[in-house]
Amino acid sequence: MRALTIDDLRTLIAHEAAPCVSLYLxxxxxxxxxxxxxxxxLVRRARELLASSYxxxxxxxxxxxxxxxxxxxxxxxxxxxxAVFRSQDFSVYYQxxxxxxxLVVVADSFHIRPLLRYxxxxxxxxxxxxxxxxxxxxxxxxLGLGPVDLATLPRSLADAIGVQARERVLNFHQTSTGxxxxxxxxxxxxxxxxxxxxxxxxLRGIDRALWDFLREETAPLLVAAxxxxxxxxxxxxxxxxxxxxxxxxxHAHAKLEDLHARAWPLVSAHGAARLRDAKERYxxxxxxxxxxxxxxxxxxxxxxxxxxxxxxxxxxxxxxxxDPATGAIELHPAQVDAHDDDVLDDIAEAxxxxxxxxxxxxxxxxxxxxxxxxxxxx
Numbered sequence: 001m002r003a004l005t006i007d008d009l010r011t012l013i014a015h016e017a018a019p020c021v022s023l024y025l026x027x028x029x030x031x032x033x034x035x036x037x038x039x040x041x042l043v044r045r046a047r048e049l050l051a052s053s054y055x056x057x058x059x060x061x062x063x064x065x066x067x068x069x070x071x072x073x074x075x076x077x078x079x080x081x082x083a084v085f086r087s088q089d090f091s092v093y094y095q096x097x098x099x100x101x102x103l104v105v106v107a108d109s110f111h112i113r114p115l116l117r118y119x120x121x122x123x124x125x126x127x128x129x130x131x132x133x134x135x136x137x138x139x140x141x142x143l144g145l146g147p148v149d150l151a152t153l154p155r156s157l158a159d160a161i162g163v164q165a166r167e168r169v170l171n172f173h174q175t176s177t178g179x180x181x182x183x184x185x186x187x188x189x190x191x192x193x194x195x196x197x198x199x200x201x202x203l204r205g206i207d208r209a210l211w212d213f214l215r216e217e218t219a220p221l222l223v224a225a226x227x228x229x230x231x232x233x234x235x236x237x238x239x240x241x242x243x244x245x246x247x248x249x250x251h252a253h254a255k256l257e258d259l260h261a262r263a264w265p266l267v268s269a270h271g272a273a274r275l276r277d278a279k280e281r282y283x284x285x286x287x288x289x290x291x292x293x294x295x296x297x298x299x300x301x302x303x304x305x306x307x308x309x310x311x312x313x314x315x316x317x318x319x320x321x322x323d324p325a326t327g328a329i330e331l332h333p334a335q336v337d338a339h340d341d342d343v344l345d346d347i348a349e350a351x352x353x354x355x356x357x358x359x360x361x362x363x364x365x366x367x368x369x370x371x372x373x374x375x376x377x378x
Contacts, residue, residue, distance in 0.1 A: 004083075004094045004115060006124060006219070012085060012092075012110045013349045019054060019338050021046045021062060021086045022111035024103040027095070035078065035370040040070050042052050042104045049106035053338035061088050068205070069093070081118075087112050097143065101315070106340035113348055117314050117360040125267045126214065127247075127259060128206070130225035130233060132157040134252040135206060140267075145260045152209040159204040161198050199229075203236045218357070221261050224251045243270055262310050275359055278309040278316075281375050282367050290378075293370035295343065300327035301376060302347050305354035309375040312344055314360035316371030322346040344372055 014372070023042045027035045043066045050059040066086055074082075074095070080296040081100035096118050105111035127138040127145060137148040154160035214221065216255050221239050223230045224247035233279055234242065247262045285291035292298060299322055320331040320343045329343050348358045351374075367373055 004096065004118065006119060006217075007117055008092075008094075009112060009352070012112050012115075013353060015087065015090055015110055016100065016108075017087045017089055018108040018254065019050055019058075019062060019087065020110045021050070021066065022083075022103075022105045022107075023066070023082075023084040023086075024100045025082045025112050026099045026102060027075075027080065027082045027147040030252055031076045031078055031080055035082075036070055036075055039082070040067075042102070043067055043070065045104045046106055048103070049335070049338045058088070062086055065091055066183075075301050075363050082284055083115060105335075105342065105345075108339055109341060109349065111342060111345050112185060112346045113312065113314070113360065116312075116348060116352075116358050120271070120360060123267055123271045124219040125263070126217075126219055126221045128210070128223045128225075128233075128261050129251055129254070129259065130206070130223055130229060131250050131252040132202075135221065137210070138254060138256070140260055141265065142264065142268075145256045145263070148213075150209060150213055152212065154205045154209065155280065157202050159180065159197075160202040164252065189291070197375055199232065200236065202227075203233050206233070207237050208238075212262055214239055217241070220267055222247065222266060224249075224254075224259060224263070226250055243267075245270075249254075274357075275361075276281060276313060278357070278359055278375070279365075279367050281309060290376040291374070293368040293373040293375075295331075295347070295370070298374045299329045299347050299350075300344065301374065302350040302354070302356075303327035305356075306376050307351045307354070307356045307374045308377045309347060309364060310351045310356060310358045311373040312348060313361060313363045313371035314359065316344060318343040318371065323351070330369050347372065363372050 023039070023041060023046065025039055043063060047059055047063050050062060066084065069084065079095040081096040081098055082093060085091070097183050098118055100114055123141065125140050127140060129136045129138060133294060135153060135155055137150050137153055138145045139148050139359065140146070218254065219243055221242045222245070223233055223354065225233065227248050230246040230248070234244070243266065245266045247259065251259060282291045295318060298307065303324060303326065318328055318331055319335045319340050321340060322329045322343050331343065332340060351358050
């Protein structure tokens, strides 16, 4: 079993070796014969769709591994949902802790929109655990935190500025208020200035390492550190998705589960605020001509890289075809053959690949009656 990441999503979007089969299925955590039976039904439907556009040998090449997966041991160790992706030269599946609607899509690209909902609700984040004696970068989701091996990250103050300079900075004592300590520096004049410069050198070294690693990322970064150090890092950091909130205190020896318990409420609140902001931005930009809900126009702007926020009804589907060069769409009342796809999915892929943000919502929370809405960069 693999944990789904944003990099995996980009790999799925970039895959262009048609035909591409996407299967989604709700499953039981304790395992159930019904899960296997429903999965077998989805594979049969995939065969039917493939047969409308491809020869028997190619259909068998794609479907045989799917049929073998129906006999795999994974059915005895399920979560709440299963997503399977298969082309002739590519296979991957993800067990997800959210219920999924039963769905099979055969098209020229993988159908990824249900994964956007998962990544949105299970927001990835990074946590910088920052103290003078130990620095580490962690990667997390709703399920917990794990270490990131970043060789260029200074592991301690001594790593960044040397032992003698470290002694200058560490000339402090801890005061305890509510179980949290904050550094109080001694001395004044040139010694104090030297300590401040040493600390800034330390923090800038951390920022350089993080910038090289995170510059293509959009996941929020949270700092766990004493408030004074967290504020100083906020001042030097170039990462645009650094959260203003921080996990206060020294956590050099904290357990990962304890750090996650402190961090996740802040990350979750950030995700909810981001959705509210996108909906408010849509309402504010309508009068300025930079918010719209027409699928055909949004598709053209999406391939031009003009879409900033894409809001999509998570359960809606618009079957047809989208020209990846022009964004022109042709809509059908249902999936016609193995080249048809959900146009909303294709629009979402175009927005993700061009650095926009895609947010999926229940129909009742959409800001318009249309199944898709967008705000524009210009």
